[in-house]
Amino acid sequence: MSNEQPKIPQATAKRLPLYYRFLKNLHASGKQRVSSAELSEAVKVDSATIRRDFSYFGALGKKGYGYNVNYLLSFFRKTLDQDEITEVALFGVGNLGTAFLNYNFSKNNNTKIVMAFDVDEKKIGKEVGGVPVYHLDELETRLHEGIPVAILTVPAHVAQWITDRLVQKGIKGILNFTPARLNVPKHIRVHHIDLAIELQSLVYFLKNYPAE
Numbered sequence: 001m002s003n004e005q006p007k008i009p010q011a012t013a014k015r016l017p018l019y020y021r022f023l024k025n026l027h028a029s030g031k032q033r034v035s036s037a038e039l040s041e042a043v044k045v046d047s048a049t050i051r052r053d054f055s056y057f058g059a060l061g062k063k064g065y066g067y068n069v070n071y072l073l074s075f076f077r078k079t080l081d082q083d084e085i086t087e088v089a090l091f092g093v094g095n096l097g098t099a100f101l102n103y104n105f106s107k108n109n110n111t112k113i114v115m116a117f118d119v120d121e122k123k124i125g126k127e128v129g130g131v132p133v134y135h136l137d138e139l140e141t142r143l144h145e146g147i148p149v150a151i152l153t154v155p156a157h158v159a160q161w162i163t164d165r166l167v168q169k170g171i172k173g174i175l176n177f178t179p180a181r182l183n184v185p186k187h188i189r190v191h192h193i194d195l196a197i198e199l200q201s202l203v204y205f206l207k208n209y210p211a212e
């Protein structure tokens, strides 16, 4: 990943793929400029936040003109490394893992799951969504430096054990879909997505803070 880009706050960085996807669609439909209000409506981020975010990218919107779509797109492409594909390995080809393999982020052309691991003999040696499934025992031999990211869709009780092996192999980032809280050295980034908690939290908000 490129180090030449200016440092942008993490919260802003997390919104980049959202902006990027929307701008790509705008560009495809032939639009040259976009206002922060239009963007705000489309990506559901308030326009003050968008203006602040975009100021980090050196994109200063002009009153009555908005932002230049081409400029923003080329910035995002560079920042998100769209020219370079980041290869990903997936662990656990269950219901969720299978869905990811079939989907394979084909709409974001900068990430690709290139291999998967499981322990179920019925799944090993097969391909799911065109991605080969190997036995977990092959983690150390198959995983290489060119694969900096892992997705965990295994049962929670094996998540830490697999994580420790990934750390040994030099993984840089883990997208953890298991409920397990993972311990990793400081230089490794873990993003945790607990779908059950997200759903519970949505239901809680619906009950306690109904939208106006």
Ligand code: ATP
Residues within 6 Å of the ligand: 091, 092, 093, 094, 095, 096, 097, 117, 118, 119, 120, 136, 153, 154, 155, 158, 162
């Ligand atoms: P999901 O949680 O994705 O809905 P599921 O209910 O189909 O999955 P789980 O029991 O959660 O099944 O297991 C997910 C997958 O992880 C299964 O394919 C299972 O064979 C696999 N798995 C279990 N243990 C390991 C392990 N140690 N390493 C790799 N994969 C494993």
